[in-house]
Amino acid sequence: MNQEQEEILKLKEEKNAIILAHNYQTQEIQEIADFLGDSLELCIKASQIEEADLVIFCGVDFMAETAAILNPSKKIVIPDTQAECPMAHMLPAEEVRKYKKRYPQAEVVLYVNTLAEAKAEADILCTSANAVQVVESLESDQVLFGPDMNLASFVEKRTDKEIIPIPELGYCYVHKMFNTADVTFSRENYADAEVLVHPECDAEVQEMADHILSTGGMIRHLALSENKSFLIGTEVDMVTRLRRENPDKLIYPLLDEAICENMKLHTLEKVKTSLIEEKFQVKVPEEIANKARVAVERMLEVSK
Numbered sequence: 001m002n003q004e005q006e007e008i009l010k011l012k013e014e015k016n017a018i019i020l021a022h023n024y025q026t027q028e029i030q031e032i033a034d035f036l037g038d039s040l041e042l043c044i045k046a047s048q049i050e051e052a053d054l055v056i057f058c059g060v061d062f063m064a065e066t067a068a069i070l071n072p073s074k075k076i077v078i079p080d081t082q083a084e085c086p087m088a089h090m091l092p093a094e095e096v097r098k099y100k101k102r103y104p105q106a107e108v109v110l111y112v113n114t115l116a117e118a119k120a121e122a123d124i125l126c127t128s129a130n131a132v133q134v135v136e137s138l139e140s141d142q143v144l145f146g147p148d149m150n151l152a153s154f155v156e157k158r159t160d161k162e163i164i165p166i167p168e169l170g171y172c173y174v175h176k177m178f179n180t181a182d183v184t185f186s187r188e189n190y191a192d193a194e195v196l197v198h199p200e201c202d203a204e205v206q207e208m209a210d211h212i213l214s215t216g217g218m219i220r221h222l223a224l225s226e227n228k229s230f231l232i233g234t235e236v237d238m239v240t241r242l243r244r245e246n247p248d249k250l251i252y253p254l255l256d257e258a259i260c261e262n263m264k265l266h267t268l269e270k271v272k273t274s275l276i277e278e279k280f281q282v283k284v285p286e287e288i289a290n291k292a293r294v295a296v297e298r299m300l301e302v303s304k
């Protein structure tokens with residue numbers, strides 16, 4: 001631990017605070033987090049926080065909002081308010097309402113990577129860890145699914161239901177960076193490595209992988225796998241976490257440039273300031289939060 005990390009740990013104790021962080025945070029933030037996880041694990045954790053007075057959330061906007069929706073009595077603070085997920089902003093609530101009018105029979109499944117106002121329009125949410133399970137739990141055979149078109153196509157291949165992506169071309173700019181040539185090149189250089197990619201990668205990239213997994217799924221997979229080497233097709237700091245937890249394995253990024261700049265806006269300095277000033281509290285208007293909570297809790301029920 002460096003001096004700044006030590007100071008944060010001390011402040012955290014004084015303030016009775018906890019730090020939740022997504023797997024894409026830098027190593028120095030991963031090291032000071034009380035809980036590190038994928039979107040689903042962070043939702044579950046956020047719904048269970050009782051003991052802390054203050055929660056510092058190191059993730060992007062939709063994740064911190066989900067924590068605030070699930071635990072409205074807690075003070076949730078985000079170190080940098082500019083840490084937004086561009087994909088979540090590709091599906092405004094108004095757009096969801098338009099699709100609902102056009103497809104009145106369809107049920108609406110929204111990826112947790114959406115803003116609170118859009119979540120309030122959903123029947124149920126999903127994450128990359130439970131998307132197929134969530135869709136299969138529905139009664140309707142027609143499903144509006146957004147905003148990630150690649151996760152939509154991943155689900156479509158694993159269900160008999162009709163999946164209508166909303167918007168038509170929602171994507172994550174980080175996972176869009178991977179292409180089939182990266183997989184071919186890496187497989188040539190690391191012939192024994194298993195290739196794991198995230199379902200936000202393009203369909204052609206998914207088809208070339210050995211496994212398509214959420215970030216939490218990748219962690220569980222490595223813990224159980226007999227394999228020695230792995231190529232990881234998601235944000236580069238996922239490799240950081242996997243290496244820390246699997247020192248006996250060889251773990252390589254499929255693409256060094258796959259960096260979510262938005263996640264990286266959180267720094268130790270900003271975490272420290274958040275603990276001192278408690279300034280950027282994440283607030284979701286009550287009416288929206290109440291509606292969105294129904295969709296999030298329905299997902300958590302299905303994922304049990």
Ligand code: 13P
Binds near residue numbers: 113127172200216
């Ligand atoms: P996970 O739920 O797999 O952690 O994914 C979240 C995300 O933002 C992926 O880009």
Ligand code: SF4
Binds near residue numbers: 084086087260
């Ligand atoms: Fe959003 Fe993509 Fe960053 Fe995940 S990696 S937070 S989907 S921009």
